[in-house]
Amino acid sequence: MADYSRYKTETLNKMREKAYEKYYAETIKPCGNWGDGMRLSKLRSISAWEKAVNRLNEIDSELERRKQSE
Numbered sequence: 001m002a003d004y005s006r007y008k009t010e011t012l013n014k015m016r017e018k019a020y021e022k023y024y025a026e027t028i029k030p031c032g033n034w035g036d037g038m039r040l041s042k043l044r045s046i047s048a049w050e051k052a053v054n055r056l057n058e059i060d061s062e063l064e065r066r067k068q069s070e
Contacts, residue, residue: 002055004062016059023052 004012026049 002058004059009063009066012059012063016056016063019052019056019059023049023056026052 004015007015
């Protein structure tokens with residue numbers, strides 16, 4: 001888990017926007033059609049999606065912690 005407490009709130013907001021864009025891009029990435037058949041079907045690796053979700057959640061939790069402390 002990264003330490004986001006050292007960043008300013010403005011920087012965290014910018015980082016959150018970029019993290020959300022990355023998360024959205026990974027979410028809508030096509031992974032094949034049902035009609036491709038078993039020969040062509042491959043399970044898509046979701047490790048990049050999991051990393052994007054984790055980063056977005058960590059940034060959101062840091063921003064929420066700062067809002068509560070104000």
